[in-house]
Amino acid sequence: MTSGPSDEELMLAYGAGDAAAFDALYARHRGAVFRYLRRQAGNAAIAEEIFQDVWLRLIDARASYAPRAKFTTWLFTIAHNRLMDHFRANARAALVSYDDDPIDDVAADTPRPDESLARKRDAARLLAAIEALPAAQREAFLLQQEGELSLEEIAAVTGVNRETAKSRLRYAMGKLRAELREPERT
C-alpha cells in the first residue's frame, strides 16, 4: 500500500488549501480510476471525459469532504455515478447488463493446472474476457482489482447488497478463469 499520509489525510489537507496534497492523491489513484473507466466505458475518449469530470467533482467537493468512508470507496463511487450518468444519457446497451445479471454455469472454482501461459498472451485474453463480461460483473471485478475494494466496499460503490456484489464478483472471476483455462484459440 501507500506510505506517508493516508488518502483521507491528503484529501483533508487539500480541502484546507494544500495543492500538493491533491497532487499526491491524484498520483496514487489516477491510473486505477482511469482503467476502471476505460474498461467500463469501452472508449478512451469517453473514459477521459468522465475521468476529468470525476476529478473535477472531487475538487469541488473538497471543502465538504468528511472521511466517513475509505477515500477510494468515495472516489470510485463518484466514478461509478458518473459512469451511470453517461450510460443513461447515451442509452448504452451495456447498461441493460447491469440489470440483467445472467448466471451461467461456468465452473469457476475448478482448478486447472498451470499450462504456462505466456504472460502477454494471457493478459490479452484476459482483457478480452473482461470486456466480454456483463457490465455489473465487470465492474465488480474492476473495482476489486483497480480499487482494491472489499466486497462490502464494492457493494457500497455499486449500490447493491453484499451478496449481490459477491455473486457478481464470483461469476466474473469464474468466467475469467475459464477463459484463462481455455486453450488458445487459433
Added chain:
Amino acid sequence: MSESRDPRLDEAYRQTTRDEPPAELDERIRAAARRAVDARPQSLPARAAADRRRSWSVRWRVPLSIAATVLIAATLTLMVQEEERRPREEAPAPATSTDRMSAPAAKPEAARRDASPSSSGTSTTSMPQSPAVPLEEQRSSTRPSAPTPPQSLEKRREQAVEAERNAAPTAPPSAAAPSGAAASAADGAASRAAQPASEAVTALPPKAAAPPPAMAPAAPEPANRLSQPLSRDRELGDRPARAMRESPLARSPEEWIAEIRRLKAQGREADATAELAEFRRRYPDYVLPTDLAR
C-alpha cells in the same frame, strides 16, 4: 475478502496493459485543482487577512449606516424635545408679560397712592375723579392691591366705548373727565348745567386734540367712569397734572372757577380778574365757561 480473490487471476490482470490517462489530461486536472485552491487562501489566518483586506467599507457599511441613522434620529428627537420644551418654558412668559401688561394698570394705582398723600392736606384730590363715581368705587379703584385683570380691563374699555357712543350727543367727547372731590364735582356739575350742552360740545376740541383730561370738564357719565383707569394712565404722563400735584396750592379747575365765580358774585372783580388771569396762566388750554371767557 480472501475467498473472493484468485492469486493467479490477480497476477494475470497485473500483466495486462497498464492504461494511464494522457499527460495533458493530468496537467489539466492538476491545474484545475490548483486554481481551486488559489482562489482560496492557503490557511485560515491568510483567509482572515484577505477578508480584512477585501474591503473595510463593505464590512463597515451596515454598521456605519445604522450608526448614522441612530445619530440622526437622536438629533431629531432632541431637537423636537427642545422645541416642545421651549414653549413650555416660555409659557410663564405670557404670564409675566400679562403682569407687565397689567403693570401699567397697577402703576397708576401706585401713582395715585403716591399722589394721595401729597393732596391729603387739601380738600381736593390731585387725581381727577368723576363726581358721579361712588366713593366705594373710588376707594376700590385707588386700592393698591388687586390690580385689574386684563380681561376686565378690556371689558371695561369696550363698555366705555359703547357707553360713550350712546352718550355722545350730550356728553363731552373727552372720556377722561377730571374729577375732584364730591363738593367740587357738584360745583362743576352745576356750572356745566348752566352751560348749553351744544356749547360744551363745540367748546371742547376733538378727542384726539383734547386738552389734558385734568383740565377737561368732568364727565359724569358712567362711560367716563368706566374709562377712568385708561384715562388715568394717560393722565399720569400729563404735565399739568404733575404740576397740580407738585403745587402746594393745587386745586381742581372747577373749584378754581367756582372760586372765581364766587369772587365775581361778591363784587370782587379785581380779585376775580386776577384769579382768572392766574387760572389762564396755569391752564392756558382750559376752555373757560362762557361767563368767564370774556
